[in-house]
Amino acid sequence: MADQLAYKPKQGEIPTEPGVYRFRDRDRRILYVGKAKNLRARLSNYFAPLHTLHERTRRMVTTAASVEWTVVGSDVEALQLEYMWIQEFKPPFNVRYKDDKSYPFLAVTLADEAPRVIVTRNHRIKGAKYFGPYPKVWAVHDTIDLMIKVFPIRTCSDASYKRAMATGRPCFPGQIGRCGGPCSMTVSIEEHRAIVDDFVAFLSGGDERFRVDLTRKMHAAAAGMDYEAAAVYRDKLAAVDAVLSKSALVLASDMDADLFGIAEDELAAAVQHFVVRGGRVRGVRATTIEKELDIADGELIDQILQRVYGDADAADIPRQILVPQLPEDAPELEAWLRAKRGRKVTIGVAHRGRKADLMGTATRNAQQALLLHKTRRTSDYVARSQALTDLQEALDMSEAPLRIECYDISHLSGTNVVASMVVFEDGLPRKDQYRSFTVPETTDDTDSMYQVLRRRLAHLDAVDEPEDETGKRRRFAYPPQLLLVDGGQPQVAAAARALADAGHPEIALAGIAKRLEEVWLPEQDFPVILPRTSEALYLLQRLRDEAHRFAITHQRKRRKRDIGTVLAEVPGLGPARIKSLLRHFGSVTALRGATPAEIAELPGIGPTLAETVHAHLARR
Secondary structure (H helix, E strand, C coil): CCCCCCCCCCHHHCCCCCEEEEEECCCCCEEEEEEECCHHHHHHHHCCCHHHCCHHHHHHHHHCCEEEEEECCCHHHHHHHHHHHHHHHCCCCCCEEEECCCCCEEEEECCCCCCEEEEECCCCCCCEEEECCCCCHHHHHHHHHHHHHHCCCECCCHHHHHHHHHHCCCCHHHHCCCCCCHHHCCCCHHHHHHHHHHHHHHHCCCHHHHHHHHHHHHHHHHHCCCHHHHHHHHHHHHHHHHHHHCCCECCCCCCCEEEEEEEECCCEEEEEEEEEECCEEEEEEEEEEECCCCCCHHHHHHHHHHHHHCCCCHHHCCCEEECCCCCCCHHHHHHHHHHHHCCCCEEECCCCHHHHHHHHHHHHHHHHHHHHHHHHHHHCHHHHHHHHHHHHHHCCCCCCCCEEEEEEEEEECCEEEEEEEEEEECCEECHHHCEEEECCCCCCHHHHHHHHHHHHHHHHHHCCCCECCCCCECCCCCCCCEEEEECCHHHHHHHHHHHHHHCCCCCEEEEEECCCCEEECCCCCCCECCCCCCHHHHHHHHHHHHHHHHHHHHHHHHHHHHHHHHHCCCCCCCHHHHHHHHHHHCCHHHHHCCCHHHHHCCCCCCHHHHHHHHHHHHHC
């Protein structure tokens, strides 16, 4: 393969002004759209020697057949043009979004003559004002039931409204007190519009004004001995408090902000968008992003903000946006959003206080969403079948790998070396067949991998019958169709040597390197690159992550057990002091290397007890 691309422009041909560039394939389809403050500087990164490029960037530029660019007048114009072209052409190598459309919204149809409040999943109702999303449909209905006690607005259908207005008879919901529109014959269209405006203002964050007003009216009615009116205001105030109790005050009461919690790995990212209005979380939007190219965190945040606010109304853009990391072109994004909103917008990072706490909550939700996304991908039957078929083709196997075993090595600075073996059958974990290994003496990770695999493969020759006399499977009896190791070429070479020495070359072998998600095969100079959206890659990634988790868990349990056993023999050391030593030193080896003075520095351990601990470990 040539190390340079045939369509590479000459250095002097690329302008140094800001602009937007597009990579196209031979059919003129746009593969990737990007923006740059300096087109020459940015594009030179793509035309570096191919062997220095990230694997997925190399796949994009080798798939492309041409590159072109458009110079614009400013960085903000570049941002706007990039967003417009991504929305229009949907390039396959740009990040792709999967918005969670399952959440219901509360909507007020402001474009109607008599606006009504509805529960909907339709985001395209003309002139409607949306609130939410809400986690459950019943949560929206509960909110509406409470709100119409305070702000009696229309809830009936358009057909019921038209029939009531034509006949002069109240609509059925109005007859039973469930509709407060003009069709209930209790208010005029103008009076109803004023109530709707208060309804929208309350949900938009102006809740304290209504609480104060209702409280004042209740006290005034009670002072005037109009107890029936006071009771009505009391019930409305209780309804307001009930609505507010469903969304705790998380920031200052005058704070309008959007927070974005993000969790990502090499293949995907999960975004939790917390909508805070009037200091309260008014809604949460969940988004999953498929990453085809390896992009920096700042660029990912840039793309997320473009996606969220590209088609947003001015009223839906808050004055403050909090993100985990500032994108490189944050000033340009602020200028773009300021032009859309008509007022100042700031983009910042929450470092401390209540904002940082809320950002931590959003991030934890994103981590859970990413884990759920990956689990669903591998637990779905169709996805699992596709993953196994894709693996068979990508690794050139004669049959689909119905049983896959994955191995990982874990150690603590070269000590406490352990290994894990996890088993997936038909794309699902078989936790009853997980195994852990202890490696007492080893030179490095590759030697550890060789030892562990030789020990496992020895069981294939030791068992002639795969089932015992009771009909149960014998331990380690069935060979895997695919043996997967966590690592790149060195680990794969060690595993291949173990298979050859054990006499089992028929077992397919592969390694997955975490940094670039490359799949390495024995005696291959270049890795297999699976598409980022490939079900096969998701399955391999989950296998690798599960093996790593199992190895780390085993190592921690073993380390705690060893330390606890040794220290429990020391006179005067109870569970609390043992826990303190464990937390401070981490291992018996580290504790054995400490001096009595260093041990005595811990609270609750005096010089005499420190000497006893040191002497006991020295004797052992």
